[in-house]
Amino acid sequence: MYEVNSQLPNLPAKNLKRVTSYVPPNAYNVLEDWAKQEDRTVSNLVSRIVSEAVDAYLAKKTTEDEPSSN
Numbered sequence: 001m002y003e004v005n006s007q008l009p010n011l012p013a014k015n016l017k018r019v020t021s022y023v024p025p026n027a028y029n030v031l032e033d034w035a036k037q038e039d040r041t042v043s044n045l046v047s048r049i050v051s052e053a054v055d056a057y058l059a060k061k062t063t064e065d066e067p068s069s070n
Helices: 025-037 044-066
Strands: none
Touching: 025 044
């Protein structure tokens, strides 16, 4: 089973997996503004967003996989 944890691991970059993604220019502009407001890089912001989405998916999946108590 996967661990659900919204916090980015405090790991050196060499221990993290690289993902390349392409987004429309307007989406990138929004991400860039958002990252600046949070004083972080776009890459770090996207990592946080992806981690939170994975946690939400796993939490939902865990709930769906639990047997119902009917």
